[in-house]
Amino acid sequence: MTSHDLPGSVHSATVDVVAAVIRRGARVLLCQRPAHKRHGGLYEFPGGKCNDGETKDQAIARELLEELGVTVTHVGSVLHSIHDPGSPFVIHFTDVRIDGTPLTIEHSDLQWVTFNEALCLDLAPSDRRFIGDSLDRCAETD
Template identity: 55%
Template structure:
């Protein structure tokens, strides 16, 4: 007897840090969790690796080029959906543009807790004091801070 298909849909969320600040995008109002802030990313296409999905999503959403996908910091099942979101450190180059988000911005760790975040992103932010987040300043070549 065959096992039932896995009902979960894997999603990558890129944790991009620059000079001690994290890059987040605000979801468009018409989408699920509209108006809430999130770490950029998206669903893996069939047969796609985590790296391939992150590279594609960061280019589509922000115009950024993925240099390296690092450690997984957190994984969460999105409430009331089949999405399982993996928050992964991402090193990128380029200047972020809000191509699919209503806006993008950089936030200090203490500012993240005050944002209206998508549920899984809020769960991840709640762990930031207990995980090894990327070091402030990160390696050279991360996305330039806007403005």
């Protein structure tokens, strides 16, 4: 018997979320969430939840077409995954290449920034953590 079989135990499923790290030289694309949504006004990497039966690659392609009007040409490796305690979401920050110019279809603003510049923006908590962790890893390799 596992802990999931015990009476009164809590088993919460996780929800995969994809976040596209789109680069243009040393800059990455960050998108400002609309004011009426959760974390409204905060900047984030574009992406969203995986639908039932959808792979992470399919979710990234769908989300970027819906949110930015761009086509994904390459989905690379997952750079980092974050699962905050108490949250059902596991966010997979993934290297992505696109074709087309990103549009503000579902966001209030788009910014191409370096990771250091990004820290000056109001970032969604997990995105700030990813950027901070990435900068820490870069500093360790210098």
